[in-house]
Amino acid sequence: MAIPPEAFFLHGNLNGTLQQRIRQLVAEGIVAGRFRACDKMPSSRGLAAQLGVSRITVTLAYTDLVASDYLTSKGRSGYFVSASAPLQPEFEVGPRALAVQVDYAQRTGQRFSGAEMLRRPADxxxxxxxxxxxQADASLFDHQNWRQCAVRALGKRDFEALTSDYYDRDDPLLIEYILRNILPRRGIEATGAEVLLTMGAQNALWLAGQVLTRPGVRAAVENPGYPSLRGILAQTGAAVDWVDVDEGGLPPDAIPAGVNVVFTSASHHCPTNATMPMARRRALIEAASARDFVIVEDDYEFEMSFLKAVSPALKSLDREGRVVHVGSFSKSIFPGLRLGYIVAPEGFIREARALRALTLRHPPGHIQRTAAYFLSLGHYDxxxxxxxxxxxxxxxxxxxxxxxxxxxxxxxxxxxxxxxxxxxxxxxxxxxxxxxxxxxxxxxxxxxxxxxxxxxxxxxxxxxxxxxxxxxxxxxxxxxxxxxxxxxxxxxxxxx
Amino acid sequence: MAIPPEAFFLHGNLNGTLQQRIRQLVAEGIVAGRFRACDKMPSSRGLAAQLGVSRITVTLAYTDLVASDYLTSKGRSGYFVSASAPLQPEFEVGPRALAVQVDYAQRTGQRFSGAEMLRRPADxxxxxxxxxxxQADASLFDHQNWRQCAVRALGKRDFEALTSDYYDRDDPLLIEYILRNILPRRGIEATGAEVLLTMGAQNALWLAGQVLTRPGVRAAVENPGYPSLRGILAQTGAAVDWVDVDEGGLPPDAIPAGVNVVFTSASHHCPTNATMPMARRRALIEAASARDFVIVEDDYEFEMSFLKAVSPALKSLDREGRVVHVGSFSKSIFPGLRLGYIVAPEGFIREARALRALTLRHPPGHIQRTAAYFLSLGHYDxxxxxxxxxxxxxxxxxxxxxxxxxxxxxxxxxxxxxxxxxxxxxxxxxxxxxxxxxxxxxxxxxxxxxxxxxxxxxxxxxxxxxxxxxxxxxxxxxxxxxxxxxxxxxxxxxxx
The missing domain is CATH 3.90.1150.10 (Aspartate Aminotransferase, domain 1)
Known part of the structure; x- marks a missing residue:
């Protein structure tokens, strides 16, 4: 059967170049079964006239469709739907008759949807x-160089980094850059076995909460403090102590006796912006040692220090492996990247790595490799x-x-x-x-x-x-x- | 001070184009503090001779470094390190004196690292x-079109999709494509509120395990079956019943009484490849209704049906909202993408969405948008x-x-x-x-x-x-x- 040119029109749901839109029209028609194997396509001239585009645009779209086996070209006879073109299996999808008989509210206990969450309108x-x-500011972001690094990370040489299932591993290039260039800015020295990539700081804090707390464990959090922590700890069943902060952030003396884990955003307290003075940082580290607690340091925004020099991280003062350090590229690159990291002793990282593998395996390889390039070429700085x-x-x-x-x-x-x-x-x-x-x-x-x-x-x-x-x-x-x-x-x- | 050309050499750790490598050399030297503000750079001729590259390559690298404020150009006097160039704060990182005093094995209970996991060697x-x-096969994958879609998703128009913190939301383009084109191939009709994107099938199964099971809940799994499920259920504390499969997959009659959730890979059983016959699918759905259990259907590989037509998913037979359907692009695109989805009643999706937000927020926007283009242009098929x-x-x-x-x-x-x-x-x-x-x-x-x-x-x-x-x-x-x-x-x- 010959498909008439009138079977095609460039409706509003399509975007992209004209060539892409024509490709999409044809591919959709074939996959949906509207055009059948061996049907003859309109001539490029006829379709160009119908769509009001140039003939070469149609020819290029057809050539492209031949390359991916939607069409075959039979020389001067024209283009035909390929006999081996992709097909969509057709099942009867009757009128929708779903009457949910399961009480999911009761069955799930609604344990997760209750957590309060910061939200901004999508628009x-x-x-x-x-x-x-x-959120990211389009007027500040270095879109061009990000794109360049992403394109490089899409190259043949990076095929493995792009496509591989890393299981519980990370991109060695990005890990190396973090070790050599990012952590030294925070005064931190670490080895590869002490670093784990995460899906942003949210995922890092979640992993830390899961690994370090459970029913029977007491966790101190800052009041006010990062709202999602509450949801994270509610899930682990830890007992939560709220500790009021002052203009120097979290006062070590106010941490109740018997606490096992302390969560703090010492460098830029969230949300008050307080910076913990060095003397207090030392006191906090000493308290951790004397009272045997572990500190989770959320260092989410250290890069944005422009009024005064940034202080070294709590982690840099840690001689006993008591600090779990959380970093993030959400504020300095963009949050949609979903990329952050944890620096902590191997015994901690081993557990966090296993948990990350169980829940999601690893952040996508392409994201990791693009960030590695963006950092190593100096675009990040x-x-x-x-x-x-x-x-x-x-x-x-x-x-x-x-x-x-x-x-x-x-x-x-x-x-x-x-x-x-x-x-x-x-x-x-x-x-x-x-x-x-x-x-x-x-x-x-x-x-x-x-x-x-x-x-x-x-x-x-x-x-x-x-x-x-x-x-x-x-x-x-x-x-x-x-x-x-x-x-x-x-x-x-x-x-x- | 004038920096001598001899301060630069193209060592083996660098990769990328010559221009990128020169850029990296200069940026690293500045950030590390080896080159200081107002230092004079070597002439392009001098550096080109030192590195054995063309002068235009050096000039292009310099121009690029000016654009990102590492260098300033002073007309005929040459290039200088910019006074406002990025700088790395310097802290004393003394000799490493870490003596871990925390028993992380005891403190974490090693609850996660014990889980057995499929592993393949990295090489x-x-x-x-x-x-x-x-894993993905480089000789089969459509690298060129994937790259084209990724580049399109890096464009100015997609800035928000790329960079935004979506919180608990997903890319509407990808959701729409899944609803309109992927699910119908499995005989499934669904609405946007019934679909959630996940970090691959692993993340989908983990979310389902967390939402549907806890201590006191009984889960049936296939024997043999997908190994990670064991780790996922060990974490939730559910009681696990192993049900032996036969050549038709999971026999509904063998599911013990009192089970609340059944995990099955009905379409391609993992690892035996058995396909559950339609009659057994219907019997399983009827058993779920009669005995009030929920089914988690891992439909990870339906696309690879080339010997016989694929059967509709269990989910397509579900009239009572008892099936949680898990799909994945790991086998059909590549596993490093970390992209999959869940289709289930709204009451389930609401909990899974909240839990996903708590643990990681959302799969990176760029990955979602690239997949949406790759699918909608017909490259996927x-x-x-x-x-x-x-x-x-x-x-x-x-x-x-x-x-x-x-x-x-x-x-x-x-x-x-x-x-x-x-x-x-x-x-x-x-x-x-x-x-x-x-x-x-x-x-x-x-x-x-x-x-x-x-x-x-x-x-x-x-x-x-x-x-x-x-x-x-x-x-x-x-x-x-x-x-x-x-x-x-x-x-x-x-x-x-």
């Missing part, structure tokens, strides 16, 4: 004032440098705008970072505030989820400047101040 | 006869088609060679796949056999790990043909037969 990039934390300069300008603009608008900073740290920790007048509910501002194109992060749920204040919030252009800062801050003033006037009067 | 590709399962044709030829060659050599097949299934399940004479230990063959360049997979450890025979093994060229099959099979003959002669005489 955050379309907001005019996105004071949100942790150049990018971090550029981000630091931009963040410094934005931070300055934020500071000025917030002062002018009378917003109150609760924590800003002294070394840099990418956010301010803010406090609104008592009685202002920042979750309601965030909903109101959302309608005005302003995204802020309410602070409640960072606190011990038993005593969470509702008037804190976080303002990040990692994705907002400097020119919009003053206007956005002004809208926030107006929103707070409105909320402050309307807040419920406390019964006396 | 399997350098073996002449790699009868191993589950073309690739699967090509693999099927090659596997068919290899399977034929395997069958002939094994018959000629007198090897005994224990399970081959009727639809295709990529391996044979083999049995050696009783008393032959295939783990010792594998070690002996390893020295001769032959890789085979001993079968013990597939069995219930309490009663695992030692004379089974698996021979896969997914990565071995057809021309080497007869020779490799000959070596295996000779190895078995040797082992059979030397086997310990059983005491009477």
């Amino acid at each position: 955050w990039a379309s907001f005019r004032y996105p004071f949100i934390y942790g 150049a990018l971090v440098n550029r981000m630091k300069q931009a963040f410094k300008r934005r931070r300055l603009a934020m500071g000025e705008a917030m002062e002018a608008a009378g917003l109150q900073v609760a924590g800003q740290g002294g070394v840099g970072g990418s956010s301010f920790w803010m406090v609104a007048p008592e009685g202002v509910d920042t979750e309601a505030l965030a909903r109101g501002l959302h309608a005005q194109g302003v995204l802020i992060e309410p602070g409640r989820v960072f606190f011990d749920p038993a005593r969470a204040p509702r008037n804190y919030y976080r303002l990040a400047y990692s994705t907002i252009p400097v020119g919009r800062i003053a206007e956005g801050v002004g809208l926030i101040a107006a929103g707070i003033a409105r909320a402050d006037r309307c807040k419920p009067v406390r019964p006396v | 399997w590709a350098s073996f002449r006869y790699p009868f191993i399962y589950g 073309a690739l699967v088609n090509r693999m099927k044709q090659a596997f068919k030829r290899r399977r034929l060659a395997m069958g002939e060679a094994m018959e000629a050599a007198g090897l005994q097949v224990a399970g081959q299934g009727g639809v295709g796949g990529s391996s044979f399940w083999m049995v050696a004479p009783e008393g032959v230990d295939t783990e010792a056999l594998a070690r002996g063959l390893h020295a001769q360049g032959v890789l085979i997979e001993p079968g013990r790990v597939f069995f219930d450890p309490a009663r695992a025979p030692r004379n089974y093994y698996r021979l896969a043909y997914s990565t071995i060229p057809v021309g080497r099959i007869a020779e490799g099979v000959g070596l295996i037969a000779a190895g078995i003959a040797r082992a059979d002669r030397c086997k310990p005489v059983r005491p009477v």
Whole structure:
């Protein structure tokens, strides 16, 4: 049968080049069974006329389809659907008659969906004032060199790195670079057996939580602190002690007796941005030794230190193997990469590696190899440098705008970072505030989820400047101040 | 200070183009602090002479380094290290004085490292006869089109898909393609809320194990069956019932009373390749309904059906929401991708999604988007088609060679796949056999790990043909037969 040119039209669901879209139309028609083996394709001239494209575009698409055996070319007779073209098996998919008879809520105990989680709207990039934390800024990212490294990692020479099942192993190139170049910046010396790659810091903290805690183990976490930790520890069944932080981060003396594991973000405390002073770091390490606890150090943002020199990591002071160090490329490259690492004694890494293999095997090889190139060619350092300069300008603009608008900073740290920790007048509910501002194109992060749920204040919030252009800062801050003033006037009067 | 050209040499640790290697030399020297701000670089002529490369190569590398602020150009005076070049903070990393004082074996309970795991040597590709399962074959993979799709997914338009933290979400393009084009091939109709992407089938099975089982829950697994399931269930604390399979896979009648969850690889049983007949599939679904259990269907290899038409998935027969369906792109694209999916009722997906977010958030966006393009342009179907044709030829060659050599097949299934399940004479230990063959360049997979450890025979093994060229099959099979003959002669005489 000859397929008429009218069987094809470039509908809106397709994207890509014209050649790709024609290829897709033909391949879809064949796989779906609309075009059958040995059917004759329209002439390139006829199809070009029908689609309003050049004849050469159609010819190139056809040639491409011959290469992958969708079509065969019979010289001057034209193109035909190949007799061995891919086919989709056809089953009867009757009218959908699914009536779920299993009570999954009861059967699963809903043990996981209850955990609170930081969330940003999926369409955050379309907001005019996105004071949100942790996404990549297209205006700062070195897209061109990332692409170049990714293309290199797609080359024939890297076929194994791209396609292999590594089981529980990692890309030796990336491990080597981390050992030789990243860890020395934190004052850390380590061997390959002491490093494990993870799917971002989230996965690293999850692995640490699973390996180090279980029912009967006591874990100390910072209040306020990284919200996902709560979910991670709820899953392991550890007993959780919330320890209030001050302007120097976690005070070692406040850690209750009997704690087995301490989670801390010493270098840039999340969310207050406090940097733990060196004296306190030493005291924490000494306390770990004297009281026999292990420290999980979340070093997620050390690169963004532009106001003062960064301090060495807790891990660099560790002489007894008590520190499990977590690093991440989410803030310095981009979070969609899902790449981080753990540095810890071999006995720990062995367990974490086995658990990672059981749950997911390894981060995709292509991602690892691309990062290795991006780092080793110096693009990473150049990018971090550029981000630091931009963040410094934005931070300055934020500071000025917030002062002018009378917003109150609760924590800003002294070394840099990418956010301010803010406090609104008592009685202002920042979750309601965030909903109101959302309608005005302003995204802020309410602070409640960072606190011990038993005593969470509702008037804190976080303002990040990692994705907002400097020119919009003053206007956005002004809208926030107006929103707070409105909320402050309307807040419920406390019964006396 | 002027840096002399002699400070540079192209040592063996570098790879990439000459321009990239020069860039790396300079960037590393700056970041490491060997070259300081305002140092003068060698002239392009001088450095070109030192390195034995063309002057334009050096100039291009310099220009590139200026763009990322490692160097500045001062017109005719030449190139200088930029005053704002990236710098590595320097800490004293004293001589390593780590004396681990924490007993991690005791503290972690070594709960994870004990699990048995399939392993292949990292250098399997350098073996002449790699009868191993589950790696990608460079001679079959459509590298060019994969690269093209990956490059497209690296474009400006896909910046968000590449870089975003999706939290618990997935790429809508890939989900849509799976819903519209992959699932219908298995007879499955589903909605977006019923699909979750995973880091391969391993991650999917792990999520299913975590969500559906815990202490007090009884899970049935196939004997023999997929080895990692044992580790996954050991972690959840479920009670495990091993059910012996026959030539039709898992017999529903043999599932003990009181079981809550049944794990099965119905379409291509792992490792025997048995395909469950339709009548048995219906009986299994009916048993699930009558006895109120849930089925986890591992449909990891349905694409490789080239001898007979593939049967619809168990999931397609499921009217009560009792089947959790697991699919994977590891066999049909490549395992290093780490991409698979779960199709299940919303109540299940909600829990699995929350758990995935807690453990790793989401598979990297770039991987998802590249797969979406590769699928939607028809490259996937073309690739699967090509693999099927090659596997068919290899399977034929395997069958002939094994018959000629007198090897005994224990399970081959009727639809295709990529391996044979083999049995050696009783008393032959295939783990010792594998070690002996390893020295001769032959890789085979001993079968013990597939069995219930309490009663695992030692004379089974698996021979896969997914990565071995057809021309080497007869020779490799000959070596295996000779190895078995040797082992059979030397086997310990059983005491009477």
